[in-house]
Amino acid sequence: MTALATRQISTAARIQGTQLPRLRPVTPTASTTSVAAELEQIGSTVRYHRDKTIVEEGDRLIHVFKVTEGALRAIRLLPDGRRCVTRFLLPGDFFGFSDDTEAPHTIEAVSDVTLVRYTRPAFEALLERHPQACRHFLNLMCHELSAAQERLLLLGRKSALERLSSFLLTMAPKGSAALMLPMNRSDVADYLGLTVETVSRFLTQLRNRRVIDLRTANEIVLCDREALRSISENEIAASHATRH
Amino acid sequence: MTALATRQISTAARIQGTQLPRLRPVTPTASTTSVAAELEQIGSTVRYHRDKTIVEEGDRLIHVFKVTEGALRAIRLLPDGRRCVTRFLLPGDFFGFSDDTEAPHTIEAVSDVTLVRYTRPAFEALLERHPQACRHFLNLMCHELSAAQERLLLLGRKSALERLSSFLLTMAPKGSAALMLPMNRSDVADYLGLTVETVSRFLTQLRNRRVIDLRTANEIVLCDREALRSISENEIAASHATRH
DNA sequence: CGCGTGCTTGAACATTATCAAACAGTGTGG
DNA sequence: CCACACTGTTTGATAATGTTCAAGCACGCG
Numbered sequence: 001m002t003a004l005a006t007r008q009i010s011t012a013a014r015i016q017g018t019q020l021p022r023l024r025p026v027t028p029t030a031s032t033t034s035v036a037a038e039l040e041q042i043g044s045t046v047r048y049h050r051d052k053t054i055v056e057e058g059d060r061l062i063h064v065f066k067v068t069e070g071a072l073r074a075i076r077l078l079p080d081g082r083r084c085v086t087r088f089l090l091p092g093d094f095f096g097f098s099d100d101t102e103a104p105h106t107i108e109a110v111s112d113v114t115l116v117r118y119t120r121p122a123f124e125a126l127l128e129r130h131p132q133a134c135r136h137f138l139n140l141m142c143h144e145l146s147a148a149q150e151r152l153l154l155l156g157r158k159s160a161l162e163r164l165s166s167f168l169l170t171m172a173p174k175g176s177a178a179l180m181l182p183m184n185r186s187d188v189a190d191y192l193g194l195t196v197e198t199v200s201r202f203l204t205q206l207r208n209r210r211v212i213d214l215r216t217a218n219e220i221v222l223c224d225r226e227a228l229r230s231i232s233e234n235e236i237a238a239s240h241a242t243r244h
Numbered sequence: 245m246t247a248l249a250t251r252q253i254s255t256a257a258r259i260q261g262t263q264l265p266r267l268r269p270v271t272p273t274a275s276t277t278s279v280a281a282e283l284e285q286i287g288s289t290v291r292y293h294r295d296k297t298i299v300e301e302g303d304r305l306i307h308v309f310k311v312t313e314g315a316l317r318a319i320r321l322l323p324d325g326r327r328c329v330t331r332f333l334l335p336g337d338f339f340g341f342s343d344d345t346e347a348p349h350t351i352e353a354v355s356d357v358t359l360v361r362y363t364r365p366a367f368e369a370l371l372e373r374h375p376q377a378c379r380h381f382l383n384l385m386c387h388e389l390s391a392a393q394e395r396l397l398l399l400g401r402k403s404a405l406e407r408l409s410s411f412l413l414t415m416a417p418k419g420s421a422a423l424m425l426p427m428n429r430s431d432v433a434d435y436l437g438l439t440v441e442t443v444s445r446f447l448t449q450l451r452n453r454r455v456i457d458l459r460t461a462n463e464i465v466l467c468d469r470e471a472l473r474s475i476s477e478n479e480i481a482a483s484h485a486t487r488h
Numbered sequence: 489c490g491c492g493t494g495c496t497t498g499a500a501c502a503t504t505a506t507c508a509a510a511c512a513g514t515g516t517g518g
Numbered sequence: 519c520c521a522c523a524c525t526g527t528t529t530g531a532t533a534a535t536g537t538t539c540a541a542g543c544a545c546g547c548g
Binding site: 074078079082084086100104105138141146152153156192193234237 | 318320323324326327328342348371378379382383386387390396397399402434437478
């Protein structure tokens with residue numbers, strides 16, 4: 001099992017937008033590069049503008065995409081219009097891959113984006129031909145599932161302030177303190193199961209507590225990362241609870 | 245893409261607890277049965293009693309399991325003790341498979357359970373040897389991810405009543421009106437991001453509205469499935485909203 | 489029969505949503 | 519270059535939803 005990438009490594013790889021899929025080193029390196037080369041060959045680069053809908057919920061899934069530049073949102077709607085941002089897609093992320101033939105959510109461009117597009121038959125054929133590629137995507141899916149489950153905890157049991165703190169931490173590339181959010185408050189709210197007003201209120205609260213700084217609405221500086229982490233799991237209350 | 249199982253089919257397969265993985269018909273049937281036979285060979289049957297912890301969060305993942313009988317819960321905790329039931333595991337479901345080497349959540353037996361246990365090296369080797377098996381689990385993970393994302397919508401945007409209605413519908417095997425919940429109110433509450441009191445209150449509300457009947461606390465009859473479905477998405481309000 | 493556990497019910501309270509208004513930043517046209 | 523409008527964000531007052539705390543109930547078991 002040591003061959004499997006750890007969560008940290010995978011996340012880092014995604015954020016840096018690596019071109020090569022991280023395959024298990026068990027198989028010879030030559031074959032992994034051949035997969036990458038083949039992926040490149042069957043894919044075509046496409047560009048979309050901000051707010052463009054790339055896939056509509058219920059659409060027949062024709063393509064698999066990989067994000068190269070920009071950010072997208074996967075959204076689901078209830079009949080009365082309530083909206084949920086299932087996930088944000090950043091460089092390195094794939095979408096359009098599913099066991100179903102119909103798109104489970106709408107995909108929209110948050111900013112101008114460039115994607116690599118693969119036709120599903122070609123993509124499927126690649127998986128068929130290269131077991132390591134299949135294994136790689138299996139790992140990707142595991143990682144994705146893990147992220148979704150983390151968010152179940154967030155949505156099910158965290159307060160607004162905790163959700164926001166967690167969100168800022170996961171969005172901030174490790175190391176750098178500054179953070180440019182590509183999405184607006186409405187997207188953040190629907191991602192965290194809150195309203196825009198609540199998001200705004202608690203952001204200003206964090207600012208007043210000197211934990212973050214808002215240079216512009218979307219440019220956030222994490223002044224005290226450790227405080228954020230502590231707030232994101234309500235550690236003050238937890239320490240009281242464990243004292244007896 | 246027609247070769248991929250639809251969501252409906254996969255769910256049905258899981259509920260019936262099929263032994264054979266559903267593989268893409270693209271590969272010869274002979275080889276699929278050989279995979280199933282091999283899975284059987286490397287697995288050993290184990291039994292646990294109600295409330296037994298099978299995997300602890302943070303443990304090194306040594307085994308992959310498949311549920312044969314009974315129900316389990318996957319739970320995650322916050323430092324102050326708040327609990328979230330990430331998912332319930334029913335016959336046919338797998339767990340213990342991850343891209344990480346450490347368990348992302350604790351797994352506990354909701355009822356007495358029987359599992360098939362595979363060592364991870366053996367399981368990995370099988371994936372290595374049989375590309376179709378890998379492809380099959382990739383589909384499984386897709387399906388799982390899809391279910392998790394459905395729950396993100398539920399936790400992020402649905403009211404208590406809607407959550408409960410959705411829950412009852414997904415727990416009820418299609419066709420049969422009666423439903424025996426293996427888990428208690430506390431598990432349901434942590435699964436739906438509510439408190440036991442709220443779960444109880446809205447169950448009685450549904451009973452008073454003659455939508456369900458509570459024979460015992462855990463034996464629920466869905467009297468009006470259509471009403472439940474409508475309540476689960478707040479269709480009354482939605483129809484008003486679309487009128488203008 | 490009495491105890492224990494889990495479920496239900498009630499009343500007060502907390503958190504977040506809703507509604508409404510002010511504000512800031514950006515682009516447009518005079 | 520400034521006034522204006524437009525959109526997205528912030529702030530405030532009020533209301534709704536679900537939680538918390540507390541008590542009563544029901545079922546199973548010694």
